[in-house]
Structures are given as C-alpha cells and as structure tokens.
Amino acid sequence: MKCPICGQETTWQNNPTRPFCSEKCQTLDLGKWATEGYTISGNPLPELDRDAATDALADDSQQ
Ligand SMILES: [Zn+2]
Secondary structure (H helix, E strand, O other): OEOOOOOOEOOOOOOOOOOOOOHHHHHHHHHHHHHHHHHHHOOHHHHHHHHHHHHHHHHHHHO
C-alpha cells in the first residue's frame, strides 16, 4: 500500500505508523487535522449571539 501523505510504498504489518510510511508523515497528517479543527471551532460564537437576540425578540412579542 502507499502512504497517503507522500505516496511512498509502505508496509501494513509491523508498522507502528501505518498507514503512513514514517512517524514524520503521521505527524504531518495529525497537524493537518488539528489546523482544520481549529478553524471550525472558531465559528460557533456568532450563532450563540443570534440565539440570544431571537430570545429577546420573542419576549417582546409576548408582552
Ligand atoms: Zn510518507
């Protein structure tokens, strides 16, 4: 099989860093996911503000 990071041929059996060819490629993949997760986690705050504004409008219409 091939390493998904660099495309080099790598073995599955007795390979602690599978499916990657080396610890270096494994670290690169983890870093890629960590960067994407950080970008996503920055988004939810505006939605919380919008929900608070909606609750305030609902209270006004009931009075
Ligand atoms: Zn590799």
